[in-house]
Amino acid sequence: HMKQVETESVQSFLNCRDDHSIKDFDKFHFSPRSVPYKHMPCYVLKMFGELGFINTWRIKTTTLARFILFVKKGYRDAPYHNWVHAFSVAHFAYLLMVNLNLIKNDYITSLQGLAFLVSCLCHDIDHRGTNNSFQTKCGTVLASLYSSEGSVMERHHLAQSMCILNTDGCNIFESLSSEEYSEVLDLLRNNILSTDLTSHFRMAEQQREMISAGFKKNDPTHRKLLLAMFMTCCDLSDQTKDWRVTKKTAEQIYDEFFSQGDLEKSMGTAPAEMMDRERASIPDLQVQFITNLVLPLFKNLADLFPAAQPLVDTIINNKNVWKHARHLFQEYSQNGTKSMEILL
Numbered sequence: 001h002m003k004q005v006e007t008e009s010v011q012s013f014l015n016c017r018d019d020h021s022i023k024d025f026d027k028f029h030f031s032p033r034s035v036p037y038k039h040m041p042c043y044v045l046k047m048f049g050e051l052g053f054i055n056t057w058r059i060k061t062t063t064l065a066r067f068i069l070f071v072k073k074g075y076r077d078a079p080y081h082n083w084v085h086a087f088s089v090a091h092f093a094y095l096l097m098v099n100l101n102l103i104k105n106d107y108i109t110s111l112q113g114l115a116f117l118v119s120c121l122c123h124d125i126d127h128r129g130t131n132n133s134f135q136t137k138c139g140t141v142l143a144s145l146y147s148s149e150g151s152v153m154e155r156h157h158l159a160q161s162m163c164i165l166n167t168d169g170c171n172i173f174e175s176l177s178s179e180e181y182s183e184v185l186d187l188l189r190n191n192i193l194s195t196d197l198t199s200h201f202r203m204a205e206q207q208r209e210m211i212s213a214g215f216k217k218n219d220p221t222h223r224k225l226l227l228a229m230f231m232t233c234c235d236l237s238d239q240t241k242d243w244r245v246t247k248k249t250a251e252q253i254y255d256e257f258f259s260q261g262d263l264e265k266s267m268g269t270a271p272a273e274m275m276d277r278e279r280a281s282i283p284d285l286q287v288q289f290i291t292n293l294v295l296p297l298f299k300n301l302a303d304l305f306p307a308a309q310p311l312v313d314t315i316i317n318n319k320n321v322w323k324h325a326r327h328l329f330q331e332y333s334q335n336g337t338k339s340m341e342i343l344l
């Protein structure tokens with residue numbers, strides 16, 4: 001078995017070098033979900049290399065390769081919260097660093113960039129396709145471990161990430177000095193915990209103040225707010241791609257949400273509307289989500305980085321498609337067609 005794993009792992013790191021079918025990998029419009037599944041680990045390695053992290057932080061390639069495969073194995077095959085989501089989130093972190101020159105223009109340090117990319121890769125590890133309120137409501141093991149501090153799932157994703165770093169031959173931070181090591185773990189913690197959407201709302205106010213007051217590069221609080229903002233941008237980056245991607249993402253998310261709703265009904269509790277396949281109107285929910293969360297967030301990003309303005313334009317386009325789909329959906333759902341097929 002180990003032999004088979006070894007050859008498979010070696011295989012998944014050889015073939016992306018000669019994969020000339022991929023163009024525009026470092027452009028905002030590129031969809032990471034179009035990368036062949038078996039090439040994804042290799043493209044993660046490529047991102048670490050292109051950002052200079054392998055040399056700067058003296059990361060052994062075999063250690064990084066093993067770390068990537070353990071992270072990939074740490075994800076379950078949930079409809080949305082799976083390895084492909086993790087890969088796409090990490091890819092957007094790469095796009096931000098490359099296209100906004102975050103490290104060159106010292107918005108973030110190289111160490112913060114390394115922690116940022118690793119955090120995105122690990123941010124949803126071992127997700128079960130159910131959200132924080134499900135954990136507490138149904139008294140899961142994870143709730144018994146973490147519900148007193150909140151952000152139950154995010155604390156679990158962090159714990160799983162630490163386990164992988166402590167696994168033989170997987171510690172990609174082994175060449176760091178002790179102060180760099182403790183800083184990178186601190187960054188990992190802040191970044192992964194900041195992907196809890198409810199804590200994003202708390203920070204959104206401070207982020208707006210930071211942007212209107214003007215970002216100060218050497219203000220540690222500004223740095224922390226900026227990294228938290230980047231993490232949520234990456235987590236929601238499917239919204240910045242063309243309609244096909246956002247539609248497919250919505251299908252996966254509501255597949256996961258409605259399964260949780262079914263589970264809650266079978267346990268005798270009433271699910272939230274967005275989790276209830278009998279009540280939810282996906283176009284309405286998506287217009288709300290984009291209006292209340294996605295647009296303000298990426299407008300903040302574009303305020304700081306004008307190069308990110310095209311992302312806002314794409315999000316507005318997608319929102320208009322959902323608005324157009326709204327009455328289409330009502331019309332069709334009258335005669336029972338609830339499915340997303342009707343959307344172009």
Ligand SMILES: COc1ccc(Cl)c(-c2nnc3c(C)nc4ccc(C(=O)NCC(C)C)cc4n23)c1
Pocket residue numbers: 195196197198232235236249250253274289
């Ligand atoms: C950043 O962390 C997460 C965690 C989990 C998910 Cl699924 C998402 C996420 N990523 N894309 C989406 C899209 C397209 N629609 C969504 C609609 C609702 C919600 C949701 O959780 N609403 C309740 C909350 C506001 C208290 C999340 C949605 N979402 C992001």
Ligand SMILES: [Mg+2]
Pocket residue numbers: 123124153195196
């Ligand atoms: Mg998450």
Ligand SMILES: [Zn+2]
Pocket residue numbers: 085089123124195235
């Ligand atoms: Zn996520």
